[in-house]
Amino acid sequence: MAGRLYVPSLDPTRLLPDLRCLATPRSAINLAPRRPLSILRREGGAPCLDDAFWGLTPPWLTVLDHAPHCARAESLASRPMFREAFAARRCLIPVGGVYVWKPQPRFKQPFLVVETRRAPLLLAGLWCRYHTSLTEHADSMALITVATNALLAPLSDRLPAVIPPAAATTWLDPQTPLETVREMLIPAPEELLGVFPVSRRVNDPRNQDPACAHPTGPMLRRPQDQER
Numbered sequence: 001m002a003g004r005l006y007v008p009s010l011d012p013t014r015l016l017p018d019l020r021c022l023a024t025p026r027s028a029i030n031l032a033p034r035r036p037l038s039i040l041r042r043e044g045g046a047p048c049l050d051d052a053f054w055g056l057t058p059p060w061l062t063v064l065d066h067a068p069h070c071a072r073a074e075s076l077a078s079r080p081m082f083r084e085a086f087a088a089r090r091c092l093i094p095v096g097g098v099y100v101w102k103p104q105p106r107f108k109q110p111f112l113v114v115e116t117r118r119a120p121l122l123l124a125g126l127w128c129r130y131h132t133s134l135t136e137h138a139d140s141m142a143l144i145t146v147a148t149n150a151l152l153a154p155l156s157d158r159l160p161a162v163i164p165p166a167a168a169t170t171w172l173d174p175q176t177p178l179e180t181v182r183e184m185l186i187p188a189p190e191e192l193l194g195v196f197p198v199s200r201r202v203n204d205p206r207n208q209d210p211a212c213a214h215p216t217g218p219m220l221r222r223p224q225d226q227e228r
Contacts, residue, residue, distance in 0.1 A: 003069075004099040004202065005031040006112060006213050007038075010120055012049050015094050016040060016168055020048040030099075030212045032205035033069035039141055040092040041127060042172045052091070052127055056081065056142040059130035071126065071142045073161060073185040082142070085126040088174045090181065091141055092163060093123040097213070099202055100156040100195075110202045111155055112213055116194040116221060122168055124161040124185065149187040151220070152195060162188040194219040 009027045012019055019040070026038045031054070039052045055067030058081060068081070076086040097114040098121075115121050127141040143160040152159060163171045163184055170176050171184060196215040201207045 003033065003101075004205065005037070005093075005095050006097040006099065006114075007031050007094075008096040008213075010094055010096075012038075012094075015049075015120065015122070015165075016047045018046060020046060022048050022050040025049060026051065029208045029210060030202050030205055034064070034067070037093065037141075039125065039127060039139075040094065040122070040168070040172065041089070042174065047169070047172060050139065053138065053140040054142075055140055056085070056126070056128055057130065057138070057140040058128050067140065068142050070145050070158075070160075072158070073144050073146045073182075076126075076144070076182075082126060085128050086144075086181075087178060089127050089129075090171055090174070091125045091127045092168055092171065093125050093141070093143065093160075094120050095123055096120060098123075098159060099198070100152070100159070102155045107200070108203075110198050110200060111195045112198045112202075112215075113152065113155075113159065113193055113195045114219075115192060116219075122163045122165060124163050124171065144185060146185050147187055149190050149193070151190045152193065155195065159188070161185045162192065191221075194221045196220065 007028045012025050033054045036051050055069045057067045071082045076082045097112045100111050101108040124144040125141045129137050129139050145158040146161045148159050196219040197217040202212040
């Protein structure tokens with residue numbers, strides 16, 4: 001799953017062409033669920049950056065602790081909570097990496113999954129809105145997870161789906177056929193992602209210092225990339 005995100009300061013103008021910023025871009029070294037973050041979505045036919053609460057909270061949800069922060073790609077069509085949002089309200093979450101934990105004999109070792117060149121990753125998500133008054137509303141979101149590739153399988157069985165920048169506009173467009181966007185929900189190519197161990201300081205979401213995301217060992221990549 002994805003229980004924690006690394007969200008460095010990113011230049012939103014480089015994420016998508018013609019992107020409008022409706023909120024100040026958010027950053028966090030060690031972002032836990034049930035916190036606000038920045039998402040990319042379509043509004044008025046154009047991409048925009050806005051705030052959303054990490055944990056999908058449709059209007060009928062009565063217990064905030066039940067708000068899912070992840071949705072399995074395989075259940076998007078069958079679960080009412082996700083079905084409508086997947087069809088009409090898809091989003092992207094720009095991040096620098098995703099934390100995962102590998103069980104060890106005496107503790108869990110945290111790792112940070114990143115793009116091999118340390119470029120931003122656009123994670124697949126869906127969002128919903130409920131109106132708190134006639135003039136005010138709140139947006140929330142959940143990440144969409146898929147099975148991991150062979151490189152990352154020893155660390156985690158699932159990770160958020162990564163949408164290539166060239167496909168971002170297609171993903172966000174509600175007019176895109178569902179079959180087309182379903183085909184994007186696949187494990188990330190092994191050559192795209194690398195992973196390295198990080199400090200166990202990241203285990204506590206109150207720790208937000210840069211040391212949480214600093215490598216404590218070499219980056220693991222697929223063998224042919226390591227030989228270059």
